[in-house]
Structure formats: C-alpha cells, structure tokens
Amino acid sequence: MNLSKRNTLLLLLSALIMLSFNSCRKFQGDVTVPAYLHLDRIELVPQSQNAPSADAGFYSAKIESVQLIAYFVGDPAETVIGVFQLPFTTPVLRHGTMEYLRVVPCVVQNGMVGTRIAYPYYQSITLTGVTLAPDSVTHIGFLDTATNLYTLNAHYFDRDRFHVVCSDFFEPTSFSSNLDSNVVTITNDPDNACTGIGYGLVTIPDTLTTKTFFFKNEFSIPNSTLYLEMDYQTDVEIDINMLGFLYSANGSATAKGVMRLKPNHGWNKIYINLSRTWSQFNYNTPIKVFFQAINTEGHEGHIKLDNVKVLYI
DSSP states (O other): OOHHHHHHHHHHHHHHHHHHHHHHGGGOTTOOSOEEEEEOEEEEOOOSSSOSOSOGGGGOOOOOEEEEEEEOTTOSSOEEEEEEESSEEEEESOOEEOSEEEEEEEEEBTTOTTOEEEOTTBOOEEEOSOEEOTTOEEEOSEEETTTTEEEEEEOBOOTTTSEEEEEEOOOTTOOSOSBOTTSEEEOSOTTTOSSTTOEEEEEEOTTOSEEEEEBSSOBOOOSOOEEEEEEEEESSEEEEEEEEEOGGGTTOEEEEEEEEEOOOSSOEEEEEEOHHHHHTTTTOSOBEEEEEEEOOSSSOEEEEEEEEEEEEO
C-alpha cells in the first residue's frame, strides 16, 4: 500500500471513530429511555394589561411551529431542544424537572415553509416545573375541553414594546378604513368573514387585467423591523409592493415588489417582512405600501381581506 492510500484510510478511520463518539454523546449517563413532550396548538390571546388592541381580529394568528429551549439545574447553559411543527410529540433524552422550559412561537415568513421564524412581536412562553419521566408523555399545554387539544396561550408584547402603523378589521365599529375606496367594507356577513362579521372586498372586472389599491397614508417611521400581517382569500394573484424614494432617482418615487400571493381557497394568514424591501430604499421615509391584483384569466376576480395591520419595532 502506498503512502497516499494509507493516509487516506487513516483519515477515514479517524472520522469514523469521531462520528462514533459524537453519536453516543447524547446517551451519556444512564438515560437511554426517552421522555416525551407534547403540544397540539398555540392560541394567541390578549394579555390582561397593556394589550395592543381590544379588537378580537387583532389576535388572528397562525402559529404553526415552536422552538423549545430548556434549562436543567446543574447545566452550564440552556439546551435548545429543537423547532417542531404543531402538533408534535418529541422525545427528549433527559429526565427530571426543568427549572424552566421556554416555548418560542414561530410563524412562516412570507408564506414560505422553509422560512420559519420566531415572530418578533410574540412573547415567548416560559413554563416552570416541567417534569420529564422515562417513557412518559408530558403535555406542556392545558387540555382545551372544547377541542380536546393541548393548548398554550401566547401574547403579543405589550403595546409600549412595538407600534401599529395602521390596521383594518372591517367591523361596524371601524369608522374609517386605512385602505382606499377600491376596498369596499362588507359587514354583517359572518359566514364569509375571517373573524367577526366584516371583511374588505376588492372586485376586479373581467375588462381589467390589473387593479391597484393603496394604504391611504404614507408611513414615516424609523429604521426598524417592519411587517404586514393580514388574512386574505383571493382567486387572482396579488403583488405586494412598496413605493419610496431613492437618492439616485432625482426625487421621483420608485416602486419595488415585495412578493406575489397566489390564488387560494379559504382564508389564509400571512406574515410579510417588509424590512428587506425597505432596506433597498436605504430606509428613507416616507414610504407607501400598495397592492396590485393581476387578472390574466379574463373573468371577474375577487379579493377578500381581513385583520390587516402594519407594525414595527
């Protein structure tokens, strides 16, 4: 055997030995039988004090996964157990009582499943006294008797932690809309609303291939994390855009696309990160957010909107 082949074999052998040690590390000690953690869903509810809104539509949410972070007494640091899509039952190779278990609500950003994030406006849920027993399931939520699901309640941060630029819930209690007149408020129609009894409706005639509608006001806000949340139902494509000013544009407004929404069936909740597109304007203010319906089929189209809000930290 020549020297080159011998060195290659030695490197492979070393790698296998290291892999063997690393793969066994999680079984160190006498814990070979896992305990299990279980949770079905997280429901977003108003906090008892300093709630950012009294409107029920404000708490429309789609928390589809969580990150679990545990601290065991005697450990030098927290242990990140992992990120899990709801509902889940996951094994944990530890026994005993945690000093705390932190449950971080996560959402799908921009409607892309591969971009789950810890939503910066939702508080983490800290549980104490969570006990893990061998070959036993610990439910980390309360049993909701109405749904027979183990549930945790989550909250937005307090209203002094972040800012709501504008919001539309399309309820009879809403005296005016932040969206232009192309969005018609439909009320007393609970069967078709996402929450409550109202929603916004945009109709695109079969004679139009595009229809644009804006938030009425410009937003003058500091450089920060900026999101658009909304529930929507559409049978045409919708482009989400931002309008702002570039230093290179000689004072003219420039439009940039954020993302495109595809037609869907039933109401869908989406969390749209506007910060990345806003950065292309060098965070200049004021900015506007607008929508453009794309109607290429040659027949009348409809867009329903509910629980729309723009917020920033």
